[in-house]
Amino acid sequence: xxxxxxxxxxxxxxxxxxxxxxxxxxxxxxxxxxxxxxxxxxxxxxxxxxxxxxxxxxxxxxxxxxxxxxxxxxxxxxxxxxxxxxxxxxxxxxxxxxxxxxxxxxxxxxxxxxxxxxxxxxxxxxxxxxxxxxxxxxxxxxxxxxxxxxxxxxxxxxxxxxxxxxxxxxxxxxxxxxxxxxxxxxxxxxxxxxxxxxxxxxxxxxxxxxxxxxxxxxxxxxxxxxxxxxxxxxxxxxxxxxxxxxxxxxxxxxxxxxxxxxxxxxx
Amino acid sequence: xxxxxxxxxxxxxxxxxxxxxxxxxxxxxxxxxxxxxxxxxxxxxxxxxxxxxxxxxxxxxxxxxxxxxxxxxxxxxxxxxxxxxxxxxxxxxxxxxxxxxxxxxxxxxxxxxxxxxxxxxxxxxxxxxxxxxxxxxxxxxxxxxxxxxxxxxxxxxxxxxxxxxxxxxxxxxxxxxxxxxxxxxxxxxxxxxxxxxxxxxxxxxxxxxxxxxxxxxxxxxxxxxxxxxxxxxxxxxxxxxxxxxxxxxxxxxxxxxxxxxxxxxxx
Numbered sequence: 403x404x405x406x407x408x409x410x411x412x413x414x415x416x417x418x419x420x421x422x423x424x425x426x427x428x429x430x431x432x433x434x435x436x437x438x439x440x441x442x443x444x445x446x447x448x449x450x451x452x453x454x455x456x457x458x459x460x461x462x463x464x465x466x467x468x469x470x471x472x473x474x475x476x477x478x479x480x481x482x483x484x485x486x487x488x489x490x491x492x493x494x495x496x497x498x499x500x501x502x503x504x505x506x507x508x509x510x511x512x513x514x515x516x517x518x519x520x521x522x523x524x525x526x527x528x529x530x531x532x533x534x535x536x537x538x539x540x541x542x543x544x545x546x547x548x549x550x551x552x553x554x555x556x557x558x559x560x561x562x563x564x565x566x567x568x569x570x571x572x573x574x575x576x577x578x579x580x581x582x583x584x585x586x587x588x589x590x591x592x593x594x595x596x597x598x599x600x601x602x603x604x605x606x607x608x609x610x611x612x613x614x615x616x617x618x619x620x621x622x623x624x625x626x627x628x629x630x631x632x633x634x635x636x637x638x639x640x641x642x643x644x645x646x647x648x649x650x651x652x653x654x655x656x657x658x659x660x661x662x663x664x665x666x667x668x669x
Numbered sequence: 670x671x672x673x674x675x676x677x678x679x680x681x682x683x684x685x686x687x688x689x690x691x692x693x694x695x696x697x698x699x700x701x702x703x704x705x706x707x708x709x710x711x712x713x714x715x716x717x718x719x720x721x722x723x724x725x726x727x728x729x730x731x732x733x734x735x736x737x738x739x740x741x742x743x744x745x746x747x748x749x750x751x752x753x754x755x756x757x758x759x760x761x762x763x764x765x766x767x768x769x770x771x772x773x774x775x776x777x778x779x780x781x782x783x784x785x786x787x788x789x790x791x792x793x794x795x796x797x798x799x800x801x802x803x804x805x806x807x808x809x810x811x812x813x814x815x816x817x818x819x820x821x822x823x824x825x826x827x828x829x830x831x832x833x834x835x836x837x838x839x840x841x842x843x844x845x846x847x848x849x850x851x852x853x854x855x856x857x858x859x860x861x862x863x864x865x866x867x868x869x870x871x872x873x874x875x876x877x878x879x880x881x882x883x884x885x886x887x888x889x890x891x892x893x894x895x896x897x898x899x900x901x902x903x904x905x906x907x908x909x910x911x912x913x914x915x916x917x918x919x920x921x922x923x924x925x926x927x928x929x930x931x932x933x934x935x936x
Contacts, residue, residue, distance in 0.1 A: 456724030457787045464876070464884035468846045486723075487786075487887070494871040495885060517800060519919055520724045520793075521753075533784060562933070569931045573924035591935030594928045595727055596901075596920040601800055604761040609731070617731035618762060620754070640921055645933060647924035653863040656915035659842035661861045666829070666912060668858030 415503035415567060416443035418492050418531065422452040422485045422510065422523030425472055429509035433541060433553035434473050434652045437506055440567055445478035446492040448485060448523075453512075455484045455523035457530070466490055485527035493534055504566060505531035508541035509555050511548065515580045515634040515644060516598040516624070525578055525648070532575035533650055537566055539576075544638060547584045554586035560641055562592070571647075578646040582638050590641040597646050598633035600626045682770035682834060683709035685759050685798065689719040689752045689777065689790025692739055696776035699807060699819035701740050703826045704773055707834060712745035712757040715752060715790075716770035720779075722751045722790035724797070734758055752794035761800055771833060772798035776822050778815065781867040782847045782901040782911060783891070792845055794916070799842035800917055806843075811905060812850045821853035825910055829859070838914075845913040849905050857908040864913050865900035867893045869879055 417437045421430040425447035444598075449468070460542060466482040479496065481488045485507070493502065507528040514522040524587050528540035539562065543555045562579055578597075604622040611617055626635050635642035661667070684704045688697040692714035704710050716735070733749040744793055746763065747753045752774070760769065763767050774795040781789040794809035806829065810822045838844075845864075849856060871889040878884055901911035928934070 403774075442848075454726040454728040456726070458723045458725040458751075459721040459788055459887060461721040462718065462734055464878070464886045465873075466884060466919060468732075484725075490871050490887065491752065491873065495873055495875075505920065517917055520796070520800075520917060523767075526723065526787075529787070531747055532845060533787075551822075563742075565931070569933075571927070573927050574921045576921070576927075586740065592933060594925050594934050596922065596925070597918050599918075604757050606732075606758065609724075611731070615733070615819050617733060618758060619727060619731045620728060620757065635744065638798050638816070645928065647921040647928060649917040649921035649924075650784055650787060650919075651866075652919070654841045654843070654913040654914040654916035657838065657916075658861050658863070660838070660840050661844075661912065661914060664832070666832050666836075666859060667861050 414602050415498060417441040417443050418502050418505045419443055420446045420447045420485060420488045420507050420527045422448065422455060422527065424448050424451045425470065425480045427511060428548065429511050430440065433506055433509045434476060438561060439560065440563055441655050443476045444492065444497065445473060445476060446481055446488045448488060449480035449482055452485055452523045454521050456521050457486055457526040458484045459486050460484060467492060485523035488529045489530040496506045504538050505536050505538040506563065509552060509559065510542035511542045511550055512542065512546040513580055514540060514542040514578060515638060518580055518598045519597065519648060529576055529650055535575060535634060537571050539566060539579055541579045543581045543583065550664050552632060553585060554589060555581045556590060557586040574632060574649045576648045578648045580634060580638055580644045582641055584641060588641065589643060592645055593637040593642040595634040595637050595644045595646050597634055598626060598635035599628035600624055670867055683767060684708045684710050685769050685772045686710055686712045686773050687714045687752055687755045687794045689715065689722060689794065691718045692737065692745065692747045694778065694820060695815065696778050699823050700773055700826065701743060703823050703830060706827060707830055710743050711764065712740060712743060712761065713748055713763060715755060716747035719752055719790045721728045721788050723788050724753055724793040725751045727751060732758065733933055741776050745787050747778035752790035753797045756794050756797040761877050769803050772803050772805040773830065776819055776826065777809035778817055779809065779813040780805060780811045780847055781809040781845060782905060786864065786915060796843055796917055802842060802850045804838050804842045806833060806846055808846045810848045810850065821851060821856060822848045824853040825856060831844040841914060841916045843915045845904055845915045847901060847911045849908055851908060856910060857909065859912055860904040860909040862901040862904050863899055863909045865893060866893055866895035867902065
């Protein structure tokens with residue numbers, strides 16, 4: 403007998419939902435509402451904001467998992483750890499006897515385009531699921547505010563989730579989706595892109611605490627360093643949703659001949 | 670007049686040294702001793718162990734920098750943040766008016782081969798410097814213990830630092846160097862490799878705290894999923910030092926045609 407697939411009316415896909423802004427952020431509620439149209443949902447998300455946590459994991463401390471009633475009729479756990487910890491606990495503790503069909507992370511309050519994928523807890527959670535062979539999508543809306551309007555993002559995220567369930571990924575398992583801050587009808591469409599080159603110009607705010615000791619507080623601005631029209635930044639600036647297929651192999655294949663030819667290899 | 674270069678006897682290269690095991694770990698002392706043969710050293714490293722911090726940055730809290738006297742005759746600061754925070758503060762606060770010629774991170778107590786690059790604070794610090802256009806090398810020794818013998822690692826790290834100063838990288842700026850746990854003379858040489866495919870099989874230790882509340886503590890074992898003889902894991906298993914040129918562009922270029930052909934793009 404063939405196993406049930408997404409297309410089998412008897413089975414609903416099992417969708418893990420997580421984020422980095424914390425389980426009570428409006429963005430994850432929007433994503434749960436999207437996902438609930440398509441399958442059975444399990445939410446495992448941080449109990450506090452975890453923006454900028456990148457691919458951090460918790461090694462030196464125990465982790466806590468607590469079932470919570472945040473989304474009506476949907477199983478949800480809050481976790482004391484990082485976004486990547488949430489995915490590990492979902493996969494290896496809560497759902498260890500089940501197959502997760504799709505992981506959705508977000509919707510992040512703020513962009514994760516370009517090199518921001520490296521710092522993003524949202525994208526690292528999605529990548530962790532992808533490392534486990536689970537098709538995985540991170541969604542981000544280009545609006546940092548708590549009260550961001552997710553209605554346009556939900557409309558387009560539904561299309562992308564529907565696509566992912568109909569077309570399991572053959573070349574890797576991870577999409578980085580960024581959505582411009584526009585009403586749904588003003589978004590021009592979806593573009594498949596490469597990651598834009600850019601960097602942060604850091605400007606630490608320096609101050610003194612009430613005891614007179616100096617501190618430094620990270621701030622800065624992103625500077626695009628890439629004029630290509632095939633990048634995520636270009637797409638977002640022009641009213642498109644950017645989809646960057648992403649991966650965990652960081653090898654710089656282009657540099658291998660340079661190092662060998664220059665004599666670094668000793669054999 | 671030509672600017673002074675590495676080769677000019679009037680100038681010594683400025684080398685930033687950092688790590689993720691903390692400024693008092695034996696591994697960073699070994700790396701400072703290596704680096705001091707080649708240039709002027711500035712150390713900026715975490716004031717506490719930061720293993721597994723990946724590319725985490727500190728957004729919601731102020732950061733502290735404190736000058737310390739840990740390495741005789743060498744300027745050193747300990748930082749309250751993550752390894753990536755250390756590099757940002759070094760670049761944009763402590764050394765904002767100077768050019769950093771090379772960043773060295775480590776020597777890590779434990780492997781950062783294969784996908785461990787994603788979780789590694791050591792490698793994320795090196796990548797952060799590379800994002801700033803600074804040639805950068807992360808070193809790791811395959812020995813987790815505090816009392817690891819770094820003598821072989823120092824010998825070979827010296828060769829690689831010497832190479833890097835003589836051959837500024839043209840294709841990207843980042844090397845991931847892993848060193849087997851062997852005496853210097855038993856190491857067969859250096860191999861330039863690609864990142865091995867593999868994954869962690871997580872086995873959370875479950876327990877109850879003194880109040881009776883359950884906790885989960887991350888553990889696990891790495892499983893290689895790649896039989897290639899051109900990988901870092903293969904090199905390390907066979908007594909070689911592995912050097913993987915690495916990069917921050919996570920685009921999965923191979924997947925772009927698949928997504929476009931399947932109709933994800935709407936224009």
